[in-house]
Amino acid sequence: MWTPRPVASNATDFISIEGGARLTGQVRVPGAKNATLPALVAACLSREPTTLTNVPLDLADVRLMITTLGAHGVRIAFDGPSTLTLDGSGWHGGAFSPELSTRFRHVLLLMGLSAFYRVPADLTGVGGCSLGSRKHDLHAQLFSDFGYFVFDNERSFSICGGPKAETVTTSFHYPSFGATLNFLFAAVGRVGQQSILHNAALNPEVIDTITLLQSMGAEIAWDANRTLSVTGPRKLQGVSHQILGDRVFAATLAAAVACTRGEALVTGVGAEYLANEFEVWQAAGLRVQPTATGFGVACPDRLTARDVSTRPYPGFHTDIQPLHTVMMSLAQGTSRVTETILDDRFRYCPELVRMGARIDVVDGGFTCVNGQEGKIAVVEGVERLHASDVQATDIRGGAAVVVAALAAEGRTSIGNVYQLDRGYADLATVLSSLGARIQRVNATYSPASSAEQNTPLNKRGAACLTPLPG
Template sequence: MTTPVRDADLDEKPVPAGSVLAIRGGRPLRGRVDVKGAKNIATKAMVASLLGETTSILRDVPDISDVAVVKSLLEVHGVGVTEGDEPGSLVLDPSAVESAHYEEIDAHAGASRIPILFCGPLLHRLGQAFIPDLGGCRIGDRPIDFHLDALRKFGAVVEKQPSGIRLSAPNGLKGANIHLPYPSVGATEQVLLTAVRAKGTTELRNAAIEPEIMDLIAVLQKMGAIISYEPNRVILIEGVEHLRGYDHRNIFDRNEAASWACAALATDGEIFVGGAKQQEMLTFLNVFRKAGGWFDVQEDGILFRRDGELKPVIVETDVHPGFMTDWQQPLIVALTQANGRSIVHETVYENRFGFTAALVKMGADIVVHPHGLQDGPRRVPRRELEQAAVITGPTALHAADIVVPDLRGGYSHVIAALTAEGESRVSGVDILSRGYEKFLDKLSALGADFDVVR
C-alpha cells in the first residue's frame, strides 16, 4: 500500500527518490518563490576552485543534486568543501588535491556530465585526469568530441579505455587556437578552465557567450586570469602561472525563473520570482509578452501573470542571446492554452520534444515534425538535427499517469498536471532535484494541491 507524505515531511528536502507525485490540478499557482544561483555556473565555479592555490568562497549555491555531485567529486580529489558564513555558501580548499581512482570518480559522478570539466584543472594540478562514461539528461546527442579535440590542441594525450577516458599532459599544456564548430557552452567552459593556466595565449572562436559563461569569466578573473572577449564570439585568454582563490556570488538561475513564469502563464496564476533579473531574461520576456503574459520588473525580482487571452507565438531556440532550449519545454505547456497555432523550432538538441507525448495523452494538440518545417522566414539557420512542434489550442488538459523523461521536460509535466482537471500521477520526479532547489516546498508555497506517494 502506498503512503502519502505530508508537506511537513518534505520541508527543505529534495524530491524523494522513486517517489510519485499525485497532483490535483485545475487551480492557479499564486505566491512567491525565490531562485538562487544558476546550477550552470555554481557547478562550474566549484570546479574552478581546483585551479586556485588558496581557498575559494562561493555564495548563493543552490541546494540541488548536481551541486552535491560536484561536491563529492571535489572531495574525492582531496578538496575540502564546508559550509560558509552565510546560508547557501561553500568554502572550497584545494590545498590537498590528489588523484582519485576511476572507481571512486564513477561512483560519485552518477549520471552527471560534470567530470569532463575536471580535466583541464586536474591536468594542471596533477598532470593527469580520468573521466568515466558520461550520463546526463537523455535529450539527444551530446558528444564530448568538442571537449577532447580542444584538450588535444592544448597538448593533452587522450587515451580511451574500457572504463572511460584517461588524459595526461607529459609536456604541460600550451595555449592554442581553437574554433568550435558550434558555440557549445560546455566546450567553451572547458577551454576557459584549461587555458587560464596554459603557457601562452589561447584564442577561442565561435565561443558561447551565455550569462553563465560571462559569470565564469568573472570568477576566473577574480582568481588572477587575464581574459578578454571581442565581437563575433571571440575570447582571448592569456595563460598565467598562478591563480588564487575567489569570493563570488553566483548569478541567478534564469532557467528556473523562466520555468515559474511559464507556470503562472499555464495555470492562469500570479507568481513573483524573487532574485530574477531583467537583463539576463530579455529574450524570454519578449516572447512571454507576445504570448499574452504580463510582467512587472521590481528591484528584488519579477512578477509574472497572464494579460488576458493567451496568444500563439512562433519560437526558434538558439544559443544566447537567442531563446534558450531550456525555456521551450515549460512554454509549450502554456501554449496548449493559447488561442491558435504556435510553432516551436528546436535547433539546439535533436530529441527534446519527447516530453510532448505526455501532453498529448493529457489532451493537448501537438504535432512533432522530426525533420523540422521548411516554410516561413527564419532568424535561426536550419540545422540537420532540427525538429519542430506545432501546438494548436486552446485544449482542455485532463489528468493522466505520466513518467518524467528529463529535467526540464519533467518540470513541464508537473505544470501540465497542475493545469489539468483531475488527479494525475507523475513518476520519476526525483530528477527535478538536479535543477530545482526545494521544488516541493515551492509548489506548496504557491498553493499546489499534491501528495508525494512512495
C-alpha cells in the same frame, strides 16, 4: 559546523498535484545549477580557500559534483545552507567512479580542472539527461589543440600529457557551453601563455564563471565576435563569490503563472537574462514587468500561439523550450517549436499528450547541432488539460509536466521525480508558497507511462555528504 541533509529523492517518491489553483505571490529563485557546477570547479583552481554563496546544495547534480571533488582530493567545508568553501590544492585527478560520473554531464568539467593541475584524468561514462546524441568532440578538440593526448569514444574520455608552451588558438563550430568552460579552466593554468578561443559561448552562467576567475586574478578578455583571450596568471587567489540566480527556474515559475492565469513577483535573477524568451511570451500575451530585483509576471487572459526556434544564447534557450511547448499547448492557435540543438529534446511530449495536449512531433528537414535529424513540435492549443499519471522524462521536460499539471483539471501523479531533484531545489515547497496544491509523496508507485525510470542518487548513499576537514 553546518552539515548538509541527504537528498530526499528515492525510487518511490512521486509528486501529486491537484490542478486549477491560480498561482499568486512572491518567490525568490535560488542559485543556478548551471552556474554552480562550473563555479565549484573554478573555485578548485586556487590553492587557497574560495567561498561560494547562494549555492543550491539541495540539487542532486550539485551534490554529485561535491562528492566527486571530495573523492579526488578537494577539501570542502560547509558553512551554511547555501555556502561552502573549497581548497583545490589536493586535486589529483585519476580515474573517476562510473557510479558518479554516469549520473551528470558536468563531470566533463573535471577534465579542465585536471588540465589546470597537469594530472591525467579518465572518465568511463558521462551522464546527464537523455536528450539525443551528446558528443564530446569539442572537448576533445580543445584539449588536443592545447597539446594533451586525448582518448575519446562514446564510453570513455581521458586526457594526459601536458600543454604546449606557446600561444594556442582554437575555434568551435558551435558555441558550446561546457567546452567553453573547459577552455577557460585549461587556459588559466598556462602561466604567462596566451590562449584564444573563437566562437565561445556567451551564456550568463559562463559570464558568471569568468567573473569569478577574474576576481581570482585571471586575465580574460572578450571581443565583439565571441572571441575569448586568456593569459594564464602566476597565481589564482582565494576569494568569495555569489552564484548567479537561476534563470531557468525563474522561467519555469513564469510559465506556471502563465498556465494558471496567475500573477507573481519573482526575485533573485534579472529579467535581462530572459530577454529573448520574454519577448516571445509578451507577444503571446504574457505581462512581464522588470524590477530592481527580478520581474513581475501576470497572465489574465489566454495566450496566443507563437513559434520559436532554439538558438545559442542570447537566442531562445533549449532548456526553456519545454516550458514554451506546454504554454503553447494551452494557447489559442497552432504554433511550431523548432529544436535545433538536441534531436531528442521532445521526449517529454508524449507525457503532455497523455494530459490532453495536441502535439505532433515531425521531422524538421534539417540537422541539429549534435549532427542528428532535427525535429519540430506542431502544437495545437487546447482550452484545458486533464490529470493523468505521467513521468518526468528529464529535468526540463519534467518541469513542463509539472506546469501542465498545475493547470490541468483533477489530480496528476508525476513519477521519476529524481530528474526534478537534479535541477530544482524543493520545487514542491516553492510552488506551494504561490498557492499550488502540490505535495511530494513517498510511497510505492508504478506510473502508467512507459518512459524510462532512473535510479535515484542516494539509493546507495552516494549523496549523503558530511563536511571534509576544513
